[in-house]
Amino acid sequence: MLTISALARRFGLSRSALLHYDRIGLLQPSGRSAKDHRRYSEADAARLEAICTYRRAGLPLEAIRILLTDSGRLTAILRDRLATLEAEMATLRGQQRLVVGLLQEPGLLEGLQAMDKATWVALLRASGFTEADMDRWHGAFERTAPDRHQRFLAFLGIPPEEISGIRDLAAASGHPNAPGDGSASASPTSSPAGS
Known part of the structure; x- marks a missing residue:
């Protein structure tokens, strides 16, 4: 079993992030020590690995909670995230073109796109x-x-x-x-x- 500090170090997270995940029910420890300290199993570590992967994809914690309890929603949630990313990128590309236009240097786009x-x-x-x-x-x-x-x-x-x-x-x-x-x-x- 892993302590909260050891698990946090393994995934490059803060101890407070794991406490928050516990508070909201996203990642609760499998056990407790005699002194009531949190203890995490390898299954908990695997769950945290999935959480970290979904966070890197930009998913909000509520969507991650849904995925961890209902894997059948994975495709729909990831497609929604992809659509959001596409919209954000389109907005950024528009801002990029506007900035280049304001600079009056259209050649700058060649190196950016x-x-x-x-x-x-x-x-x-x-x-x-x-x-x-x-x-x-x-x-x-x-x-x-x-x-x-x-x-x-x-x-x-x-x-x-x-x-x-x-x-x-x-x-x-x-x-x-x-x-x-x-x-x-x-x-x-x-x-x-x-x-």
């Missing part, structure tokens, strides 16, 4: 995609996963009004004689191919 519109288009072209192939790709993405298509375009740093235009063209690509069906291809800057 892992992938942008120009890099993505260059990658597709290097892979042999034609403008019509790119139009079809966006059309298929829009039809099969419109929310993910939206998030992907935002990830590339494309402004909202341009995303709207790209998605409109992509949605229309399923109709006869629309851009993307091979009968016509718009310019790279205004069509889904340009994203």
